[in-house]
Amino acid sequence: MNAIDRLVALFSKLPGIGKKTATRLAYHILDADPSYALLLAEQLASLHALIKRCSICGSFTEADPCPICTDQDRDAATICVVERPQDVRVIEESREFHGRFHVLGGLIAPLDGISPSDLAIGSLLSRVRAEGTREVILAINPTVEGDTTALYIQKLLKESHLIVTRLASGLPVGGDLEYTDRLTLSRSFRGRVKID
Amino acid sequence: MNAIDRLVALFSKLPGIGKKTATRLAYHILDADPSYALLLAEQLASLHALIKRCSICGSFTEADPCPICTDQDRDAATICVVERPQDVRVIEESREFHGRFHVLGGLIAPLDGISPSDLAIGSLLSRVRAEGTREVILAINPTVEGDTTALYIQKLLKESHLIVTRLASGLPVGGDLEYTDRLTLSRSFRGRVKID
Numbered sequence: 001m002n003a004i005d006r007l008v009a010l011f012s013k014l015p016g017i018g019k020k021t022a023t024r025l026a027y028h029i030l031d032a033d034p035s036y037a038l039l040l041a042e043q044l045a046s047l048h049a050l051i052k053r054c055s056i057c058g059s060f061t062e063a064d065p066c067p068i069c070t071d072q073d074r075d076a077a078t079i080c081v082v083e084r085p086q087d088v089r090v091i092e093e094s095r096e097f098h099g100r101f102h103v104l105g106g107l108i109a110p111l112d113g114i115s116p117s118d119l120a121i122g123s124l125l126s127r128v129r130a131e132g133t134r135e136v137i138l139a140i141n142p143t144v145e146g147d148t149t150a151l152y153i154q155k156l157l158k159e160s161h162l163i164v165t166r167l168a169s170g171l172p173v174g175g176d177l178e179y180t181d182r183l184t185l186s187r188s189f190r191g192r193v194k195i196d
Numbered sequence: 197m198n199a200i201d202r203l204v205a206l207f208s209k210l211p212g213i214g215k216k217t218a219t220r221l222a223y224h225i226l227d228a229d230p231s232y233a234l235l236l237a238e239q240l241a242s243l244h245a246l247i248k249r250c251s252i253c254g255s256f257t258e259a260d261p262c263p264i265c266t267d268q269d270r271d272a273a274t275i276c277v278v279e280r281p282q283d284v285r286v287i288e289e290s291r292e293f294h295g296r297f298h299v300l301g302g303l304i305a306p307l308d309g310i311s312p313s314d315l316a317i318g319s320l321l322s323r324v325r326a327e328g329t330r331e332v333i334l335a336i337n338p339t340v341e342g343d344t345t346a347l348y349i350q351k352l353l354k355e356s357h358l359i360v361t362r363l364a365s366g367l368p369v370g371g372d373l374e375y376t377d378r379l380t381l382s383r384s385f386r387g388r389v390k391i392d
């Protein structure tokens with residue numbers, strides 16, 4: 001196995017990258033200026049040393065606590081609960097939310113052996129008590145595991161007299177009724193909003 | 197820009213990798229065992245030092261001349277001409293060809309400023325004269341640039357009394373007449389073969 005084959009084998013392990021794509025990438029890098037490969041190598045080699053988990057919210061960050069948790073201009077009374085660190089990025093890019101985050105690190109999935117104790121739910125309850133939270137927004141995917149996890153957290157938070165909300169589920173913007181699945185349609189009916 | 201953003205920016209420069217895919221890859225690597233990132237970094241850092249161009253055929257290799265050019269069991273009298281080093285890999289994987297290769301390093305494309313002198317055509321003529329070649333197979337893509345390049349090489353080799361062939365063009369195996377474009381259909385008619 002030569003150096004190209006080894007690189008192809010490594011690229012093939014990435015999600016959504018098959019052997020053909022891995023080969024195309026490897027040859028592209030070989031054809032490109034060597035400085036690109038060196039720069040990419042450097043970034044990869046230093047990645048895990050530079051990036052840690054925020055000790056408050058659990059998202060990836062270079063500084064602990066992360067810039068979002070320490071930003072005094074953000075609304076500390078609202079916590080947006082997400083499954084994974086990359087969800088924080090997606091929500092930040094939408095510029096729709098200005099509170100704090102909390103990363104669960106997964107969803108309850110008994111079939112995959114993931115129980116509530118594997119997730120950062122205990123630390124969420126501590127934060128809610130300590131930070132004077134008024135609203136917890138569950139920004140969790142509308143899947144079976146997501147629904148289970150949302151219901152579980154909602155029940156735990158019931159006693160704390162705060163508002164627990166969940167992202168609206170329904171037709172995507174630009175979507176088409178004809179191509180919408182039955183469950184999404186059913187949710188968009190149940191969650192219909194009044195037009196003023 | 198933090199370490200994740202820098203990695204995303206670098207991945208986004210790869211062909212067929214948009215910002216979304218680049219982000220998914222970066223977070224996947226961050227989530228995975230750090231040994232993967234280090235291994236990938238190592239391979240990338242050493243890639244250009246390990247891989248060179250074969251001084252005979254022009255394909256990528258760790259040893260110069262490459263294992264194909266030095267393999268005495270291969271038919272030295274047949275040269276398969278390809279556009280890029282990765283084409284050598286594709287043909288090798290098909291196990292259909294047992295001769296030597298010659299990599300042009302591109303195709304004639306006047307609009308992109310690529311003329312015959314930019315390609316390894318001179319060295320092909322030298323090899324044909326020196327190696328006692330009997331057949332040159334032009335394994336060049338059936339595109340406008342490919343057709344131009346094939347015609348150009350064919351004319352140059354005309355005087356040398358060797359066989360010049362080109363890969364058959366026509367319906368792909370498992371293909372459907374209904375979904376075949378007009379040019380491919382036309383080529384498959386002109387190249388039709390007699391059934392014994």
